[in-house]
């Protein structure tokens with residue numbers, strides 16, 4: 621397999637670890653992790669492979685007696701994961717999830733949480749999840765909603781006449797590679813962002829992800845769209861709450877390995 625661009629978050633690992641902490645960022649804690657745990661439906665015989673596991677936030681949310689392996693390309697985040705989690709059933713490994721994985725075993729469940737859009741060749745990560753799931757195994761993917769949250773290409777606008785907050789989309793169908801500066805504050809004063817502050821995001825339309833799943837013998841069982849639970853008050857409150865309820869932040873896909 622051709623190695624893809626280095627998309628690991630190693631260099632922003634300290635910042636990301638502080639942002640996520642032990643229990644997750646705001647949206648991890650309020651929306652993403654409860655949704656993932658509900659969809660996974662783990663039982664006493666389950667085992668979980670977490671691709672792009674970061675500092676292991678999902679591992680700390682699952683029943684303690686289950687076998688869990690988390691793999692991430694960022695050595696710094698794997699170090700933080702090990703510091704935060706001493707469960708002997710949990711293993712954290714450094715690895716590029718688009719390359720053959722540093723494990724041989726198969727799992728009943730796999731998860732790719734808020735990571736597939738940071739991987740240049742997401743189809744290879746999905747292929748790897750298929751190769752390490754037992755027949756009929758379950759894969760949960762959570763994405764920043766590909767239709768409504770396209771970095772640099774989607775934004776809020778306000779229609780003053782109808783008092784509506786709308787979502788503007790400049791593109792949707794085209795795949796995109798988007799460099800993201802992780803510490804925007806450091807850019808002030810006109811200095812160019814340091815390379816070490818960049819991470820990559822890769823936009824694909826939803827149909828591209830469904831094709832990657834189908835190509836790797838997955839059937840989609842369920843798609844959920846998760847909105848923010850935040851609430852605005854004051855003059856613009858009603859308008860903002862309405863648009864918040866209309867435009868989901870996250871797309872969750874539950875797929876089953878059909879072989």
Ligand SMILES: C[S@@+](CC[C@H](N)C(=O)[O-])C[C@H]1O[C@@H](n2cnc3c(N)ncnc32)[C@H](O)[C@@H]1O
Nearest residue numbers: 627628629672673674692693694716717733735
């Ligand atoms: C936004 S973070 C999400 C991490 C974690 N799942 C969470 O929810 O906190 C994206 C992660 O994808 C990882 N990543 C990017 N490309 C990767 C690759 N090719 N192989 C493994 N991990 C990768 C990054 O290192 C980073 O930890």
